[in-house]
Amino acid sequence: MAAHLIREDEKGKFGDALLDALRVRDSRVAGVTVLALAYVAAYNAVFGFAFHGDTWYQPESGHGLTLAGYWYALVALPIFQFLIFRWIYRMVVWSRLLWKVSRLDLMLTPTHPDGCGGLSFVGKGLIPFGVVLFALSAVVSGAIANRILFAGGRLEDYQSSYVALFVVGLLVFAGPVLIFVPKLIALKQRGLLEFGILGSDYTQDFQQKWVERKKTTGDVLLGSGDIQSLADLGNSFEIIRKMRILPVQPTDFIAMVLPGLIPALPLAATVMPVGEILGRLVKLVV
Numbered sequence: 001m002a003a004h005l006i007r008e009d010e011k012g013k014f015g016d017a018l019l020d021a022l023r024v025r026d027s028r029v030a031g032v033t034v035l036a037l038a039y040v041a042a043y044n045a046v047f048g049f050a051f052h053g054d055t056w057y058q059p060e061s062g063h064g065l066t067l068a069g070y071w072y073a074l075v076a077l078p079i080f081q082f083l084i085f086r087w088i089y090r091m092v093v094w095s096r097l098l099w100k101v102s103r104l105d106l107m108l109t110p111t112h113p114d115g116c117g118g119l120s121f122v123g124k125g126l127i128p129f130g131v132v133l134f135a136l137s138a139v140v141s142g143a144i145a146n147r148i149l150f151a152g153g154r155l156e157d158y159q160s161s162y163v164a165l166f167v168v169g170l171l172v173f174a175g176p177v178l179i180f181v182p183k184l185i186a187l188k189q190r191g192l193l194e195f196g197i198l199g200s201d202y203t204q205d206f207q208q209k210w211v212e213r214k215k216t217t218g219d220v221l222l223g224s225g226d227i228q229s230l231a232d233l234g235n236s237f238e239i240i241r242k243m244r245i246l247p248v249q250p251t252d253f254i255a256m257v258l259p260g261l262i263p264a265l266p267l268a269a270t271v272m273p274v275g276e277i278l279g280r281l282v283k284l285v286v
Contacts, residue, residue: 021097038082046073095176110191123248129173133260141263184245191240
């Protein structure tokens with residue numbers, strides 16, 4: 001609202017979209033459903049595989065679970081699954097809200113100095129998700145490290161799975177901002193067209209006044225604001241030409257990705273010197 005992107009006649013729709021998003025986010029029915037799914041997933045993960053080979057949560061007899069196994073199956077794993085499913089649900093709510101906002105007739109300008117029509121602030125919302133990526137990456141990295149250190153596994157056997165899961169996480173958290181891409185593409189195309197027409201009109205007038213008629217009128221260009229206006233018009237057109245169609249700055253995306261990569265550093269250190277890893281990360285950031 002502070003950016004004045006919502007038209008007066010659509011502020012009601014925007015307010016309704018916000019209230020609806022808050023209502024859906026805090027829905028008790030959704031919370032109970034997510035909790036039930038968490039226990040179903042935990043049951044399948046534990047009891048679906050507990051009797052197909054020795055695991056740390058099985059007793060030596062191979063039947064049932066140890067006390068630690070029951071705690072893992074009934075408390076620890078369901079809590080973890082609940083947090084994952086709840087984040088997925090909230091990302092659906094967030095995507096739904098962004099979709100509703102994108103349907104509004106927003107007051108976007110192709111010459112906005114943020115280089116994104118005025119929507120660059122949307123990308124700032126990606127930064128906090130770096131904490132969630134860090135937590136998920138820590139869990140996956142810990143599981144891989146456990147198999148490497150105690151089960152004789154190799155990093156090469158799991159790196160493709162880790163990369164695939166990390167990419168899925170990025171798509172889940174960064175994907176919703178793609179909703180604005182069609183709107184920004186249309187805004188950029190319209191801006192290029194409108195400022196192209198304006199540029200043609202202005203440069204033709206400039207040509208006639210200062211190039212073709214100067215010989216007969218004797219006007220002096222020095223001190224005239226016409227030349228500065230011509231430069232400003234060229235700068236505005238350049239801003240539109242470089243306008244991003246994705247409302248995310250590279251620094252915002254990196255700020256989200258880096259925390260998620262930190263838990264993987266100990267895994268990479270098993271096959272690569274730490275100094276070389278840090279050197280490659282520095283080159284990536286710079």
